[in-house]
Each structure stands twice: as structure tokens, then as C-alpha cells.
Amino acid sequence: MKGDAIFLNDLGLVCALGHGTAAVREALFRDDAPGGVTMNETLLPGHRLAMGAVSGPLPSLDHHPVPLHGRNNALLRAAYLQIQGQVRQAIERYGPSRVAVVVGTSTSGIGEAEQAMAMWRRQGRWPEGFHYVQQEIGAPSRFLAAESGARGPAWTISTACSSSAKAMASAARLLRTGLVDAVITGGADSLCQFTVRGFMALESVASERCNPFSARRHGINIGEGAALFLMTRDPGPVRLAGWGETSDAHHVSAPEPEGHGAIAAIGHALARAGLTAADIDYVNLHGTATPQNDAMESRAVSTALGTDVPVSSTKPLTGHTLGAAGAVEAGLCWLAMVDNPGHRLPPHWWDGEPDPALPALAFVPPGATAARPLRHVLSQSFAFGGSNAVLVFGEG
Numbered sequence: 489m490k491g492d493a494i495f496l497n498d499l500g501l502v503c504a505l506g507h508g509t510a511a512v513r514e515a516l517f518r519d520d521a522p523g524g525v526t527m528n529e530t531l532l533p534g535h536r537l538a539m540g541a542v543s544g545p546l547p548s549l550d551h552h553p554v555p556l557h558g559r560n561n562a563l564l565r566a567a568y569l570q571i572q573g574q575v576r577q578a579i580e581r582y583g584p585s586r587v588a589v590v591v592g593t594s595t596s597g598i599g600e601a602e603q604a605m606a607m608w609r610r611q612g613r614w615p616e617g618f619h620y621v622q623q624e625i626g627a628p629s630r631f632l633a634a635e636s637g638a639r640g641p642a643w644t645i646s647t648a649c650s651s652s653a654k655a656m657a658s659a660a661r662l663l664r665t666g667l668v669d670a671v672i673t674g675g676a677d678s679l680c681q682f683t684v685r686g687f688m689a690l691e692s693v694a695s696e697r698c699n700p701f702s703a704r705r706h707g708i709n710i711g712e713g714a715a716l717f718l719m720t721r722d723p724g725p726v727r728l729a730g731w732g733e734t735s736d737a738h739h740v741s742a743p744e745p746e747g748h749g750a751i752a753a754i755g756h757a758l759a760r761a762g763l764t765a766a767d768i769d770y771v772n773l774h775g776t777a778t779p780q781n782d783a784m785e786s787r788a789v790s791t792a793l794g795t796d797v798p799v800s801s802t803k804p805l806t807g808h809t810l811g812a813a814g815a816v817e818a819g820l821c822w823l824a825m826v827d828n829p830g831h832r833l834p835p836h837w838w839d840g841e842p843d844p845a846l847p848a849l850a851f852v853p854p855g856a857t858a859a860r861p862l863r864h865v866l867s868q869s870f871a872f873g874g875s876n877a878v879l880v881f882g883e884g
Contacts, residue, residue, distance in 0.1 A: 492664060493721065493723075493727055494660045494663055494664070494719060494720075494721065494727060494728045495719065495720055495721065495722060495723055495724035495725075495726065495727050495728070495884055496717045496718070496719055496724055496725070496726045496727070496728060496818075496822060496881075497574060497717070497718045497719070497720055497722060497724035497725070498570075498571040498574040498717065498718045498724075499570070499571065499715065499716070499717055499819050499822050499823075500566075500567035500568055500569065500570030500571040500674075500714075500715065500716045500717075501567060501570070501713075501714075501715045501716075501816070501819040501823075502542055502563055502566040502567050502713055502714050502715075503524070503540065503542060503711065503712070503713030503714075503715075503806045503809065503812075503816050504523075504524035504525055504526070504539075504540035504541060504542060504543075504711055504712075504713065504805065504806050504807055505523060505524045505805055505806060507542075507544060507566060508570055509570070509819075509823060512819070512820075512823065513823045513827075515805070516802070516805065516820060516823060516834055517832045517834075517835075518854070519835065519854035519855030520854075522697065522804055522805055522835075522837040522854075523805060524540055524711075524804075524805035524806055524807070525538050525539065525540050525697050525698075525709050525711070525804060525805065525806070525807050526538065526539070526541065527539075528541055531679055531680075531681060531684060532681060532684055532685070535684075535688075536695065537684070537693060537694075537695050537709070537710075538694065538695065538696050538697050538698070538709045538807075539679060539684075539709055539710055539711060539807055540709055540710070540711025540712060540713070540803075540805075540806045540807020540808070540809065541679055541711070541712060541807075542563065542566075542712055542713060546559070546562035546563060546565070546566050547562060547565045547566055547569060549561060549562055549565065552631070552634060552635070554617060554618070554619045554622075555619040555621035555622060555627070556622075556627065556630065556631045556634060557600070557617060557619075557622060558596075558597040558599070558600045558622045558627070558678075559597075559599055559600070559678040559679075559712075560593060560595060560596055560597055560599070560627070560628060560676050560677065560678040560714075561597075561627065561628060561631040561676075563676045563677075563678055563712065563713065563714035564591070564628055564631060564632060564635075564676045564714045564716065565631075565635060566714060567674065567676070567714040567715055567716040568632060568635055568636065568672070568716055570716075571672075571716055571717070571718050572636075574718045575587070575636050575638070575670075575672060575718055576637075578669070578670040578718060578720065579636070579637055579638065579670075581669075582668075582669040582670060584637055584638055584639035584640070585639045585640055586640055586668050586669045586670065587636070587638040587639070587640050587668060587669070587670045587671070587672070588638065588640035588641045588642060588659070588662055588667075588668040588670070588671045588672070589629045589632045589633050589636070589638050589640070589641075589642040589643075589671070589672045589673075590629070590641075590642070590643060590644075590645070590655045590656075590658050590659040590662060590671055590672075590673045591628045591629050591632060591644055591645070591652065591655050591672075591673060591674055591675050591676065591716075591815075592644065592645045592646065592647075592650075592651030592652030592653070592654060592655035592674070592675035592811050592812070592814065592815065593625065593628050593644055593646060593651060593652075593675055593676055593677055593811040593812070594646055594648055594649070594651055594677055594683070594810045594811030595677045595678055595680050595682065595683060595810065595811065596622075596623055596624060596625050596627050596628060596644075596646075597622035597623040597624070597627055598623050598680045598682045598683075599678050599679065599680035599681075599682075600618060600622045600623065601618075601620070601622070601623040602680055602681055602682065603615065603618075604618040625644050625646045626643070626644050627644070628644050628675075628676055629642040629643055629644040630642065632672055632716075636672060638672060640667070640668045640671075641662065641667070641668065643658075645658060646811060647871055647873075647875040647877075648810065648811065648871035648872040648873065648875060649774070649776075649808070649810055649811070649813050649814075649869055649870065649871040649872070649875075650733075650814060650869040650870065650871035650875045650876065650877040651675055651810075651811035651812075651814065651871070652674055652675025652676075652715070652811060652812055652813065652814040652815035652816075652818075652869075653731075653813075653814025653815070653818070653867070653869040653877035653878075653879055654733060654814070654869075654875070654877045655673055655674065655675055655814075655815070656673050656674070656717070656719070656728065656731070656814065656815065656818065656879060657731035657733060657877065657879070658673075659671040659673035659719050660719065660728050660731065663719065663720070663721060669720060669721070670718060670719065670720045671718075671719045671720075672716055672717075672718060672719075673716070673717055673719050673815075674714065674715045674716035674717050674812075674815035674818075674819075675714065675715065675811055675812040675814065675815040675816075676713070676714035676715075676811070676812050676815075677712055677713070677714075677809050677810045677811040677812040677813075678712045679710060679711070679712045683710055683810060684710050687707075687708060687710065690741060691707070692707045692708055692776075692778050693707045693708060693709075693710070694706055694707035694708060694709060694777065697709065697804050697837075698776070698777035698803055698804050698807075698808075699777050699804070699838050699839055700773070700775035700776065700777040700782055700801040700803060700804065700836070700838055701773075701775065701777075701782045701786060701801070701836075701838065701842065701843060701846065701849070701851065702777070702838050702839050702840075702841050702842070702843065703841045703842065703843040703844065704839060704841055705777040705778070705779060705782060705843070706777070706778075706779070707777060707778055708776045708777055708778060708803065708807075708808045709777075709803065709804070709807040709808060710807055710808055710810070711803070711806050711807020711808055711809040711810075712807070712809055712812070713806060713809045713812050713816045714812055714815075714816075715812065715815035715816045715818065715819040716815070717815075717818070717819075717822075723884055724884050725822075725825070725826045725883075725884045726822050726825050726826060726881050726882070726883070726884050727881065727882040727883070727884055728879065728880075728881060729760075729761035729762075729763070729864065729880045729881060729882035730756075730757040730758060730759070730760035730761025730762075730763070730879075730880035731756075731757050731760060731877070731878065731879050731880065732752070732753040732754060732755065732756030732757030732758075732759075732760065732876075732877070732878045733753060733756070733875075733876065733877050733878075734749040734750075734752045734753040734756070734874075734876045735749065735873070735874050735875055735876065736748060736749030736750075736874035736876065737873060737874045738874050739873075739874070740872060740873060741872050741873075742780050743780055743781055743784040743785075743870060743874065744784065744874060745780070745783065745784055745787075746784070746787055747784045747785065747787045747788030747791065749874050749876045750784065750785065750788035750792075750868070750870055750876050750878075751788045751791050751792045752876075753868075753876040753877065753878040754788065754789075754792040754793065754866070754868070754878050755792060756878070757866065757878040757879065757880045758866075758880065760880075761864070761880040761882065763864055763880065765792060765793045765794055765797070767863070767864050768793060768797050768864050768865070768866050768880075769797070769798070769858060769862045769863055769864055769865060770797070770798050770799070770800075770821075770824065770833055770834075770852075770858065770862055770865045770866075771789065771793060771797055771798070771799040771800075771865070771866045771867070771868065772799075772800065772801075772802060772817045772820060772821050772834065772865070772866070772867040772868065773785060773789070773799050773800060773801040773868055774801070774813075774868045774869055774870045775800070775801020775802075775803055775836075776801075776803060776808055777801070777803065777804075781870065782843070782846070783843075783845070783846055784870070785868065785870065786843075786846040786847050786849055787846070787847060789847075789849060789868075790847035790849065793866070795847055795848055795849055795850060796850055797850060798833055798850050798851075798852045798856070798858070799836070799849050799850060799851060799852065800833065800834050800835055800836035800851060800852040801836060802817060802820050802834050804837040804838065805837065806820075813869055814867070814869040814877060814879070817867050817869070818867055818879055818881070820834055821834075821865045821867050821881055822881070824862055824865065825861070825862045825865060825881060825883060828861070828862075830857055831857045831858040831859070831860060831861055831862065832855075832856075832857050832858075833852045833856050833857060833858055834852065835852050835853065835854040835855070835856065836851040836852045836853070837854065838851070861883065862883070863882065863883050864880060864881065864882050864883075865880070865881045866878060866879070866880050866881075867879045867880075867881070
């Protein structure tokens with residue numbers, strides 16, 4: 489029903505590709521060389537790895553109390569400041585109690601806890617600027633409520649790599665209840681040793697730029713970033729047309745090999761949007777470049793959407809931003825649908841060597857364009873524990 493339409497009215501974005509939509513757009517659509525991911529040897533001394541680190545200074549958090557300090561919240565503030573004007577208008581129009589906050593994360597303030605523990609081990613005391621609340625999963629939503637002045641419901645979702653995609657679906661459901669009129673939604677994650685070492689223990693980290701769906705793929709690049717949308721029922725440039733969520737619970741970290749849960753999530757998202765596979769103009773793949781995930785996802789896409797739809801993984805550009813990935817990649821889809829007169833498509837950077845054991849998908853080469861403006865775009869997020877989330881975007 490038309491009255492149920494959910495719109496993404498504005499976007500704030502910071503990731504390895506840059507700060508702000510203009511900078512990210514320019515870097516995303518480059519066709520001469522991939523950007524974003526760079527070599528990093530400071531996070532993990534003794535290990536030189538490709539990572540999607542956000543460069544440059546982040547906004548100050550000095551106007552907030554110490555429990556709300558930390559890199560994760562600084563990334564969120566960098567994204568929030570880009571949509572602050574529209575959020576303030578929504579608060580003035582609807583009242584602060586009618587504006588909610590729903591965001592996803594997986595790291596929250598674990599990085600600050602790591603640094604604090606290191607000082608405790610060295611000196612037997614905690615840093616003056618550390619508070620244990622910084623590492624709580626609820627910290628991002630508390631921060632955004634304090635930063636924005638929103639006084640509606642505020643919560644954080646943490647389901648690993650599907651966190652912020654599920655947060656956006658949750659925000660849409662909240663709007664449809666009529667309890668609020670606007671939601672600040674998206675997600676953030678910051679680089680920390682915990683996640684990098686965790687994926688290294690799984691032997692899933694590539695030392696060089698990741699190579700999704702290649703016969704020579706062997707792991708991910710960890711990244712960081714934040715993406716926030718102002719979501720309302722007021723017409724905007726992009727609709728959240730549909731979403732699908734499933735849980736196949738096949739294994740604590742490995743995906744169900746045939747992609748049954750992923751296929752179901754795609755089907756639910758299409759059904760909610762009132763679309764068929766033929767209506768989708770582009771798919772942003774989860775595309776982690778790990779052997780099992782790419783194998784599962786290629787089978788799921790070929791079964792649910794066919795092999796002709798243009799697809800790409802943007803993780804060689806941003807790194808895998810984990811709990812922020814769903815929102816960051818939704819932001820890249822938003823950029824492909826808004827102010828894109830050349831109909832450019834997000835490119836799939838890889839070595840061009842397909843895995844012969846996998847279905848052949850239509851990977852987008854750098855510089856490729858669509859024949860017309862993108863009308864419907866689908867984005868996929870598949871997480872540990874079989875948590876699957878798929879978002880479908882439509883033109884506003």
C-alpha cells in the first residue's frame with residue numbers, strides 16, 4: 489500500500505573510500521584503479537595486512553561524557569553530521585519523542601577496551617578516558633540519541649555481519665507500527681584487534697586486497713565505517729521497498745553450503761517489495777572472498793535471481809565493515825540510484841579468474857554502466873550463525 493512506503497531521505501557515509509557522499513561516490517566509480525583498502529601494519533604489530541581503514545581526523549566527542557567516547561561513536565558522528573539538518577527538521581516537525589534510533593554494530597567500543605586492558609597490564613591502572621560502558625553494544629544508539637536529541641525508542645542490533653541491514657529492517661517495521669515518524673538508522677564498526685585476530689584464527693584473512701569469487705580467493709579484508717539514513721514515510725529519493733530475514737543456524741561460522749536460508753531471504757525481500765527477480769537491476773553481493781561464503785552466495789544468487797543480473801562485491805574497496813556492512817553497502821546502492829546521470833554501476837574489482845566450480849555470475853567490470861537509471865537494487869548480508877538479511881531498494 490502506498491501509505492506503507494518507507495523512504496531513505498538522506499544519507500551520511502564514511503568508510504575507507506572517503507568522508508561524505510561526494511568523496512565516496514567519486515572513489516566508488518573510479519575505473520582506473522581500486523581505492524579504499526590499503527596496507528596496514530599499525531593495528532596488529534608484526535602483521536602487514538590490507539584493511540579498509542578510515543583515514544583523516546574524526547569529529548570531536550568532547551561535548552559528550554566519557555562513557556560515550558570512542559572511535560565507533562566518532563565514526564557515527566562523522567556520518568550523522570552529514571544528515572544533521574534533515575534530522576533536526578524531523579525533530580522540529582514531529583517532536584523528539586517521535587524520532588527513533590535503530591543501528592547495528594558488532595565491535596562497539598571493544599577497541600577502547602583493548603587499549604585500556606593493555607595499560608592495566610603494563611601499569612596496573614585504567615586510562616583516565618576509559619569507562620567500561622564504552623564497549624557495551626547499546627553504546628551506539630545511546631550516543632546517537634544524545635547527539636541528535638531524538639527521544640523515541642533507541643536500540644542497537646548486533647548479529648555480526650547482518651547487524652545494520654537488520655537494523656534498517658527493524659527501523660522500517662517500527663515506522664509501520666505508527667509509534668514514530670522518523671528513524672535514524674544504519675550502523676558503524678571500528679577496526680580493532682579483536683575482530684582481526686578472530687578472523688585470523690579462522691584462517692579467513694587475506695594479507696592483500698581481497699579477491700571475491702575468484703578461483704584464487706582466500707580471505708577477507710577487515711574494514712571500518714559508518715552509514716546513517718534518515719528513514720521516514722515522507723517521499724524521498726530512495727525507497728526501502730522490501731526486506732527479508734532468515735536464520736538457517738547451520739554452523740556457528742560457516743554458511744549453509746547450498747544457500748537455502750539466503751535464497752529464502754531473497755524471496756521474502758522480493759515478495760515484500762512486490763517484485764520478481766526480473767525486476768532487479770543490480771545486486772550488491774555480500775562477497776567476502778572467503779571460499780565457503782562466496783560458494784554459497786553464488787549458488788543462492790543463481791537460484792533466486794539468475795545469472796544475468798549485474799552483480800558486484802564492493803568489499804575490495806571498503807573492506808568488510810562487519811556490523812556496519814549492511815548499512816555501508818546500502819549507502820553505496822543509494823549512491824548508484826541518486827544523482828547518477830551516467831547510470832554507473834559499483835564495480836567488481838578482482839583478478840578476473842572465475843572459480844569453475846561456481847555458477848558464472850555477471851560481475852560488473854570497472855567503468856560499466858546500466859542502460860537506464862536503476863529502478864530496483866538488492867543488497868545482501870550473510871552473517872555468522874546463519875543470520876541472513878536482504879534489502880531491496882526502489883526509486884523514490
